[in-house]
Amino acid sequence: MNRSTANRSETLVWPAAYSLAWLACAYIALELTQGEDGIAAVWPSSGIFVASLLHLSGKGRTAVTVGVGIASLVANYITGVSLLACFGYTVANLAEGWLVFYLMGGEKSRGKLLARPLNLIRFAASATVVSVFSAGVAGILSANFDLGFLISWATTVGLGMLIVAPFILFLVQSDDSRRRLLSMRTIWALMLVAVASLAAFGQAEVPLLFLPVLAISIATAALGLSGAALSLLVVAVIGSILTVYDLGPVSGFFELQGQKVLFLQVYFLGLLVSALPVALMLTQRQNDLVNLSRSNRFLTAAEKAAKVGHWRYAPAEGPVYLSPEARRMVGLDTQPHTVADIAELFQDSDRKRVSHILLQALATGVPFVFEARIAGPYGEIFDTECRGEVEWSEDPDKISIFGTMMDITDRANTMRELADARAHAERKAEEHRALAETDHLTGIANRRKILADLERTVLDARGTGEKIALAIVDVDHFKSVNDRFGHEAGDRTLQQIAQILSDRFDEIGEVGRLGGEEFLVVSRGAGASELDQRCTALHDFLCTYAWPVEGLSEVTLSIGIAELAEGASDVTLLNAADKALYFAKRGGRNRSVVFEGNLVRV
Numbered sequence: 001m002n003r004s005t006a007n008r009s010e011t012l013v014w015p016a017a018y019s020l021a022w023l024a025c026a027y028i029a030l031e032l033t034q035g036e037d038g039i040a041a042v043w044p045s046s047g048i049f050v051a052s053l054l055h056l057s058g059k060g061r062t063a064v065t066v067g068v069g070i071a072s073l074v075a076n077y078i079t080g081v082s083l084l085a086c087f088g089y090t091v092a093n094l095a096e097g098w099l100v101f102y103l104m105g106g107e108k109s110r111g112k113l114l115a116r117p118l119n120l121i122r123f124a125a126s127a128t129v130v131s132v133f134s135a136g137v138a139g140i141l142s143a144n145f146d147l148g149f150l151i152s153w154a155t156t157v158g159l160g161m162l163i164v165a166p167f168i169l170f171l172v173q174s175d176d177s178r179r180r181l182l183s184m185r186t187i188w189a190l191m192l193v194a195v196a197s198l199a200a201f202g203q204a205e206v207p208l209l210f211l212p213v214l215a216i217s218i219a220t221a222a223l224g225l226s227g228a229a230l231s232l233l234v235v236a237v238i239g240s241i242l243t244v245y246d247l248g249p250v251s252g253f254f255e256l257q258g259q260k261v262l263f264l265q266v267y268f269l270g271l272l273v274s275a276l277p278v279a280l281m282l283t284q285r286q287n288d289l290v291n292l293s294r295s296n297r298f299l300t301a302a303e304k305a306a307k308v309g310h311w312r313y314a315p316a317e318g319p320v321y322l323s324p325e326a327r328r329m330v331g332l333d334t335q336p337h338t339v340a341d342i343a344e345l346f347q348d349s350d351r352k353r354v355s356h357i358l359l360q361a362l363a364t365g366v367p368f369v370f371e372a373r374i375a376g377p378y379g380e381i382f383d384t385e386c387r388g389e390v391e392w393s394e395d396p397d398k399i400s401i402f403g404t405m406m407d408i409t410d411r412a413n414t415m416r417e418l419a420d421a422r423a424h425a426e427r428k429a430e431e432h433r434a435l436a437e438t439d440h441l442t443g444i445a446n447r448r449k450i451l452a453d454l455e456r457t458v459l460d461a462r463g464t465g466e467k468i469a470l471a472i473v474d475v476d477h478f479k480s481v482n483d484r485f486g487h488e489a490g491d492r493t494l495q496q497i498a499q500i501l502s503d504r505f506d507e508i509g510e511v512g513r514l515g516g517e518e519f520l521v522v523s524r525g526a527g528a529s530e531l532d533q534r535c536t537a538l539h540d541f542l543c544t545y546a547w548p549v550e551g552l553s554e555v556t557l558s559i560g561i562a563e564l565a566e567g568a569s570d571v572t573l574l575n576a577a578d579k580a581l582y583f584a585k586r587g588g589r590n591r592s593v594v595f596e597g598n599l600v601r602v
Contacts, residue, residue, distance in 0.1 A: 011059045018052040019067025026075035043156040044233075045075075046134075047164025049097040050127070054104060054165070055172050061101075069094055089138055096134035096157060100126045120276065124162060131158030155265045162272055163236050167229035186227065189219040193231045197238035204252035209267065212239075216275045224282060228275045236268050300324055307407035313342065313358075314391075314400035326405055329384070331377035347373040347381065354386075362399060365390045371408070382409035439513040441491055442498035450512025450520050451570075457522055458570040466524060468564035469531040470577045473501065475517035476556040476589040481549075489549040496548055497555070504538055528563035528594050535559045535592040556590035563594075 026045040045068075052064045072090040081089065103126035104119075135154035139145050196215035200208040212235045220228040243250045243260055254260045300323070303309055309326025313336075320336040327334065330345045339362070343355035350372035361368050367389045374384050388403030437449035445453065454470070461468045475481075475497060482490040494517065501511045501519055508530075509523035523531050539557065547555060560581025564573050580595035587593065 011063050014056055015052070015060055015063035015067050018048055018064045019071050022048045022068050023071035023075055026071065027079065030075060030079040043160040044164045044236075045072075046093065046096060046131075046157045046160040047162070047166075048168065049093065050100045050161050051165040051168035051172075053097050053101040054169060058107075065094060065098075068097070084143070088140075088143075092134045092138035092153075095137050096130045099130045099133060100161065103129065120166070123166070127158050127161035127165070131155070131161065155262070159236075159265050159268055163229070163232050163268065166276070167226065167233055170226040170229055185222050186230075189222050189227055190230065190234060193219055193234050194238065197235045198242075201239045201242040201248035201250070203247070204249045207249060209249060213271065213274065216271060217278070220275055220278055220282060225276075228278075232268070232271055232275060235271060239264060239267070304328075308404055309406075310402070310404045311342075312400060312402050313339070314398075315362075316397040317400070329374060329376065329382075329405060329407065333377075345374055347375060349373075358388075358401065361388065361390050361401060365392045365399075374405075382407055383411065384408060439498075442495050442513050444498045444502060444519075445510060445512030447512065447514050450510060450514070450522065451574075453510050453512070454520070454522050454574065455570045457524060458564060458568075458573065461524075461564060467527045468573070469523040469526055469528045470562050470564075470573050471505075471521040471523070471531055471535060471592075472514070472560045472574075472577045472581045473497075473519040473521065474558045474560075474581055474585070476558055476585075478517035481552065481555070485549050485552060489552065492548055493552065493555060497557075500538070500541075500545075504534060504541075508534075528561050528596075531563075532561050532592055532594050535561065539590065539592070558584040558589045559592040560584055561592060561594045 022045045025048060026043075029043055029045070049064070049068050052068075053061050056064060069090055072093045073086050076086040076089050077083070100123075104123060131154045134157050135150045138153050139150050193212065193215040196208075196211035200211045216228060216231040216235065219231040223230070239248075239250075242248050243264060250260050250263050254263060303323060303325035307325070309329055310323045311326050312321045315338075318337065320342060322330065322334070322336075334345065336342045336345065339355055339358045342358060343351040346354050354370065354372055357368050357370055360366070367387070369385070369387045371383060371385050373381055375381055384405045385408045386403055386405045388401050391400045391402060393399050437446060438444070439446040457468055460466070475494070478490065478493075481493055494513075498511070498513065498519065501521065505511050505521045505523070508526045509521060512520050512522075514520050521531070538559075542555060542557065545555075547553070558581060560577045560579065560583070562573055562576035562580055568576075576595040580593040584591050584593040
């Protein structure tokens with residue numbers, strides 16, 4: 001799916017599908033099971049809207065909000081609800097979905113998997129809180145404060161969220177859930193749930209309300225979380241419809257509609273509480289098994305690639321465990337049982353030493369590392385490096401050793417190759433260091449290099465008393481050069497200025513580029529006066545300089561100069577020169593200014 005198709009699906013297809021599903025479910029619910037004041041006994045539409053907000057992105061959420069708002073007005077109006085109540089119910093429907101969205105974390109909630117226990121618990125708590133809030137909003141906006149109405153609204157909304165939203169999100173968030181539901185196993189499981197629900201709610205002679213519980217348990221074991229959610233939905237739909245038509249034990253036992261609805265809701269809530277935790281645990285167990293299997297595969301592949309095997313010896317547990325890579329090294333038919341057997345894996349000259357190391361480790365619990373030679377299964381001999389730790393216990397029968405063995409036969413060649421590679425790397429590092437300290441445009445020292453040189457120069461001067469002066473050079477109106485002649489001409493101009501500065505100042509210090517059109521001259525052995533004289537000569541030189549850019553007749557420089565005072569730091573010196581540069585610009589540019597204490601001499 002390309003990006004345009006994905007965007008269209010996100011902003012049109014999904015919002016339209018959610019809105020139509022909301023309208024269909026709301027209309028059917030209102031028509032089939034109406035409670036007091038037209039409130040449906042089961043309200044799956046609330047779960048559809050919440051799922052859409054947690055599923056879609058910003059534009060999609062806006063589109064589905066508009067769609068659901070229209071669907072709510074239509075569904076309530078065509079079922080005979082007054083216009084004022086229509087708007088009240090619609091505001092409540094929209095508010096409840098958005099409040100759950102924000103309680104789940106707002107924008108961060110998108111992609112938050114409900115299959116994770118903490119997320120599902122947070123969702124259940126959010127749905128419970130919001131269902132109560134929604135009832136209050138509906139009561140206020142529709143001017144209906146009847147307690148039965150408010151309770152009916154809260155319970156139907158909350159139950160709709162808890163049953164429908166997880167099912168939708170399990171499907172849209174998990175490829176595995178979708179694959180499971182598109183299988184024959186799903187068909188058989190749903191048939192079982194449907195038959196159990198029909199048997200439980202379709203007759204009143206025999207109390208069989210326990211059958212859906214068993215069926216949901218079977219579906220949960222077979223299909224996981226998505227199967228549990230779908231099974232709950234099937235039971236809710238069948239149970240609600242049959243009860244509406246006065247079939248089943250609920251209608252036979254209760255006379256009032258409100259009592260029937262309340263019993264169903266308590267029953268469905270009991271199914272939720274009993275099924276979803278079990279489904280979560282089964283899903284977590286399945287994920288743990290999958291992760292464990294994947295980790296074992298990765299470990300085996302990694303050991304094979306690295307030529308590292310592992311082993312574990314527990315005296316009270318029988319044979320030594322050898323990983324596949326360890327068995328490859330010592331022979332697939334090898335089965336050591338004792339420390340002596342482990343020592344036998346190594347060459348004669350190493351056996352006594354290996355046996356002593358292992359016995360000492362068992363006695364003291366101290367980790368070990370040693371190198372020894374092993375005769376391979378085909379007679380080849382190679383070197384290994386063995387490392388191990390003791391899994392200590394107060395009970396001697398529970399002490400064990402976990403160890404690794406690595407093939408290091410090629411270590412000598414590898415070490416020589418590493419030595420050559422190290423020398424090469426050092427040469428490359430020196431080249432890269434030089435590049436890292438050079439301004440890529442002008443070829444002179446970059447900001448990091450010139451500032452480091454300044455710091456080092458100031459530190460050296462403290463011990464020798466040598467004069468240190470600094471000049472910050474700024475190209476006047478350089479932006480106009482770029483604007484008039486283009487950035488390529490501007491780059492050539494900067495390159496030429498860097499070359500001029502290097503030619504005129506390299507003999508007394510160092511030149512670097514601070515960045516943009518600013519340069520720095522660090523003078524050693526020359527004070528601010530001598531540096532000022534050189535800068536004045538530079539101004540005169542530039543007056544007649546022929547720039548390598550056609551049409552560019554003149555480029556001027558503003559220069560701030562400062563001299564290192566006793567006890568001053570490189571930062572202080574740099575700030576002084578920067579202040580002098582400020583006065584040079586303020587005084588009309590194309591000039592040099594020397595910083596002297598709190599005064600600036602032009």
